[in-house]
Amino acid sequence: MSNQMDKLVLIDGNSIIFRAFYAIPPLTSSSGLHTNAVLGFTTMLLRVLEEEKPTHILVAFDAGKMTFRHEGYAEYKGGRQKTPPELSEQFPLLKELLKAFSIPQFELPGYEADDIIGTMAKLAEEQGKSAIVVSGDKDMLQLATDRVSVLITRKGVSEVERYTPEAIGEKYGITPAQIIDLKGLMGDASDNIPGVPGVGEKTALKLLQEFGTVENVLEKIEEIKGKLRENIESHMDDARMSKKLATIFREVPLDYSLEDVVWKGYDSAALGVAMRKLEFKTLAERLNLGAADEATKAESAESATRYEVVRVETSGWAGLNEVLAEAEAVLVESYGDNPHQAQGIGIAVVSGDKCHVVEYKLLSSPEASVLREWLENGDKPKVSYDLHRVELVLARSGINLKGQAFDVQLAAYLLDPTEADPSLNGLLQRYKLSSILPDEAVYGKGAKYLVPEGEQLAKHLAAKADAVRRMKPLLAEQVEQLGMNRLYYELEQPLSSVLAGMEKQGIAVNGDALKDLGTEFQRRIEEITKGIYESAGFEFNIGSPKQLGEVLFDRLGLPVYKKTKTGYSTDAEVLERLEPHHEIVRLILHYRQLTKLQSTYIEGLLKEIRSDSGKIHTFYRQTIAATGRLSSQFPNLQNIPIRMEEGRQIRKAFVPSEPGWTILAADYSQIELRVLAHISGDEGLKEAFLNDMDIHTKTAMDVFGVQADQVDGNMRRQAKAVNFGIVYGISSYGLSQNLDISRDQATAFIEQYFQAFPGVRRYMDTIVEQAKRDGYVTTLLERRRYLPEIRHSNFNLRSFAERTAMNTPIQGTAADIIKLAMMRMNEALLERGLRSRMLLQVHDELVFEVPEEELELMRKLVPEVMSNALKLDVPLLAEVSDGNNWYEAK
DNA sequence: TAGGTCACG
C-alpha cells in the first residue's frame, strides 16, 4: 500500500554515467574493461540510497538517437562528439549492475530520460508522494516543486547540491517554471539549443526578473534598448523554439504505474556477484556482500587480514625482528607542518598478522638498535606514506633512512596531481578503501592537539601502517597501467632523497647583512609614510586595502578602474594607471614594495635562520604543483626578489657556508620555448634554437615582418609578451591586457605568430583536441594531468581547461627536465667524489656552493649535465655564473 | 579563515 511517506528516487542514467566517466580517473578490470563510470555511478547510487531511503526508485535512459525534439529541430543535440568507446562499453555493465540492485530501468524510443523522469515525477505528485530527481543536468530544475527536489551532482559525482523551489529562487532569482525561459534565452551549447545570440546567463536572468517569460520579453520588446533588442528581435523564433526544446515533456505514454517501481532493497548475494565481476572488491566488502566465489573469497580475506597491535612499551621488543624481516609497510608519524621541526610521535611496522608500534621517544633506546639499523638498511624496502618527510624527521634523530621503495602519497600524486587532499584518509577514500580514523579525531587540532595515551595511539598508527599496506598494490598497479613506472621509480621516488639532502644541507644566510638592509628599508619606509600622510592630509593605515581605497577613491576622488569582490581594487596595475593623477600614488607603490621586502624577506628570512648553523633549510614539496613542478616552503626560497634592484639586494645575504667557497648558479635558457619547439616540431622555432638566435628578436622579426636590425626595443618587448602568451595558452584578451593594446591588435599579433610558426598552431589545436578526447594531457615523461572541465559547457571553465591543456605539457616537461638534471647532478657529484653541494632549485635554475678547487670543473660540469638531462630536437642551453653570493652569481 | 596583494619562474 502506498502512503504519504513514500519517496521516489528518479535517476537520470545518461547524465550521471556521463558525469562519472569524466570525473573518475580511468580504471580497467583485469580483463581490460573500462569500469570507471560504473564505479562513479555506483558510488553516487549508494549514497542516494543511504541518504534518501527511497521506497520507489528507477533509472531512466535515453533510447536511441532520435526524439520528438528532432521533428521540430533537426539539429537538436547536433555537433556533439561521439560517445567515446570507453564509455559506450560501460552501459551494458551498468544495466547489469542495476539489475543486481533490483532497480527498474526505463527507456522509451523517441523520448529522453528527462521526459520519463518528468512524467514519473508528475505521477508521484498527483498521488501525494514526494520525489527526488538526481541528475547532472540543470535543465531538471524545472521539475522542482514543494514535493519534488532536484539533486544536481557537483565535483563530478561525489557531491550533490539539493534544489528546492526556494533554493532556486535564492540562487537565480527565478522560479523552477522559468528555467525553460532561461534556456530559451541563453540556449545550451551542449544540446545545440541556439537561444538568443549575445544573451548569456546574466542577461537572461535580468530579462526574466523584469519580464517573467520569453513570451513577455518578446511582447514588450520595445522596452529593451540597443544591441540586445536587435539580437532578440532577429531571433524571436529561435527563442520560442529553444524554450520549447528545453521543456521537459511530462506526458510520456508509459505503461507503468508507481507500483512497478517499488523498491524493497537489493539482494546481497546477487549484488556481491555483480560487483566482484566488475572487480569492485572494496565496495563489495564495505557493503558486506556475501556469495564470493572461492578465489575472490581468499583474496578479500587476505586484504581484510586482521592484525594484532603489539606495543613495545607493554610487550617488549621480542618479535620486532621477525616483523622487520618481512615488513610490508612502515609508518612514521610526526607532528608539525615543517618537517625540519616536526616532533616524532611513533613508528608502526606491519607484516602479516602483526603490527609493532614503537613510541618515537624509544627510538634512541639501546633495544631499538634493530629498528634503527633496519631503517638505515638500503636492502630493506620501505613502503610508506610521505617518505620525504620521514627522511627529514628521522635525520634529526641521527637516522639516515635508506631503501625508500614506495610512497603512497607520491604515487597518488602522479596518478592525479590535482587532487587536493593528500592525507592518508583522503587517499583511502579516493581509492575506495575502507577508511581509518582521521588524524584530527585522534589528536584534536590547533591548541587542543594532544597525542593520546599508548594504547589508543598504537591502534591509530597501526591502522595507518595497515592502510599503507592495503593501498600499495592498488597504486603500484595503476602507476604501471598509466605508463608511469619509469617516472615514478627512476625519477620521483629517488628524487625525494635528493631533495631531502639539499634541505638538510641548507643554505647559509648572512643575518647581519639582512639586518643592515632592513635598517635601510625601515628608514625609507618611515620617510615615505610621512610623505603619504602629508599628501593625504591625514594619517591612515596604508597597509589596509580597505582604508587605502577609501582615501584614494572616496576622499581624493581618483577614477575607479577595477573593483574586487569586497570593494575597490588597489593592486599595482591599478596604481600604475593612477600615477599621473596624484603624487601620492607613486609613494604608495614604493611603500608597498618596501614593506613587502621588509616583512617577507628581511623579517621573514631572519626568523628562519637557524641560530646554531646560520643556515636556512627550506622544504620542497613534491606533491603540490599540478604541472609537476616543485614548490618551496618554510620559507619559500623560490621567490627571492630579482626583478627590481632594491629587492635584488636580498640575494647578497645568501652566501657559501664555508670560507673560500663560491656560490654557483646555472639556469636553463628559454627552456619552455625550447620544449615547445620540440613537442610542436615547428621547423621555424627549431631552426631558431638550432642557430642559437635571440628568440624574442626572432619572434619580433616574424610577427612584425622586419629584418633583425629593424627590431627595436619595443618590438622585442611585445614579441616577448607574445611568447609568454603562447606558453601560457594564448588568448587575445590576455595578451591585450598584458601589452595594454586593443584586442584586435592582440588578435593580429597572434595570427601573425601562428602564420610564422604553423607547427605551434598545429600543436595548440591538437593538444586541446587530444585533451577533449582523452580527458588528460601528458608531458614527455608521461606525467599526466586530468582536465575534466575541458568538456564543460561553461565557457570560462572550458577556456581555462583549454589553456591549461596547452601550458601543462610545456611547463610540466620543463619540470621533468630539471628534475632529471638534479638526479644526474647528484650522481655526478657522488661519482666524482666532489665536495660541491647542490643547494637550491628555482624551476629553471640550480644553485650550488663550490670549494675553490672545484670551481673550474663545476663551471663546465653543471651546464653540461643540465644540457644533457634529456635529448630534444633542439639544444638545451644552460648558462652558469658564480660569485661570493647569490646576487653576484647572475 | 578568506581575500587582496605581490614576490618568483
Added chain:
DNA sequence: ACGTACGTGACCTAC
C-alpha cells in the same frame, strides 16, 4: 557573449 594570461607561497587586514 562570456572575461583570464600558466604555476606557486607568504604576509597583512578584516571578517
